[in-house]
Amino acid sequence: MTSAGAAESFDPLRPRLLRVAYRMLGSVADAEDVVQEAFIRWMGADRAAVREPEAFLRRTVTRLCLDQLKSARHNRETYIGPWLPDPIVEEEDEAEDVTLPLMLALERLSPLERAAFLLHDVFGVGFDEVATTIARDAAACRQLAARARAHVREARPRFKVEKERGMAIAEAFFAASRGGDMTALGAMLAADVSIHSDGGGRRPAAMKLVLGFKQVMQVHKALAVLFRKHGSQLVRTAFVNGLPGFVTRESDGELQTTALEIEDGKVVAIYVMRNPDKLRHLH
CATH class of the missing domain: 1.10.10 (Arc Repressor Mutant, subunit A)
Incomplete structure (x- = not known):
C-alpha cells in the first residue's frame, strides 16, 4: 500500500483517534501530536497484515498516551494555579457525555x-x-x-440538564455577569457554587478554587466593574466540554471560555479557561 493508501485508510479514523487521545491527555495539541505519531507508525507498518486497522491504531494511540502521561503528571504538579483540560467547543447536537x-x-x-x-x-x-x-x-x-x-x-451528572434549558441559563448568566445584574446572577447560583479558573500563569486568574455563594458573588461584583469599564464581547454560546457555556473576547483581545455545571436548574460550578496556550486551537 502506498503513502496515499495509508492516508486514505487512516483519515476516516482520525476524528475517533483524536477523541481517544484528547480524553486520555486533556490537551488538544498533545492529542494531535500523538495521532500524528500514530499515522507515521501506520505508514511504516505492514498494513496488509493488520486485520482491524481501527483496533490497531486505537492500541497505538493509547500506548503513546500512556507514555505521555508519565511526563504530564509532573507538568500538572508544577502548573501555576488550577489546571483545566483544553476546552472543546461543540454545537448543541454534538455535545458529548464526557463532560x-x-x-x-x-x-x-x-x-x-x-x-x-x-x-x-x-x-x-x-x-x-x-x-x-x-x-x-x-x-x-x-x-x-x-x-x-x-x-x-x-x-x-446526577441531574442531566436539558440542552435548550442549559443554553438558556448560559445566555442569562452571560447577560447578568457582564451587565452587573447581581440579583439575577445570584438567583442562578447554588449555595455551594465554585469557580475554577485556569490562567496557567499567562493571564490573571484566581490562583485557587473560589468556593461558596458569598465568595463567588464577591468575585463577580468585582468583575462586573471591569466588564463595564473594558467590555467583554460574546463570540458565541456553545457547549464547552459537554457543558452549556460561551466563548468571549476579553478586553486584552484574547479569547476565554466559560462552562457551567448545572444541577436542579442551578449553577454548581463555573469553569473559566483563560490560558492562551489552551485556547489557540479555537482561533
Missing part, C-alpha cells in the same frame, strides 16, 4: 485506570482488546475499570 467534571475526575486516576475506563466504559471496547492494549490480563483490566468507575461516579 468537564468527568475529565477532571479522570485526572485523579492512574494512567492504566484511565485507559481501561475510557476504552471500555466510554468507547465500548471489549476487555480482551483493553488487555492487549495495556498489556494486562482481562481480569486485571476489569478491576482497573471498576476502580476507575468508583472514583468517577460522583462526576457523572
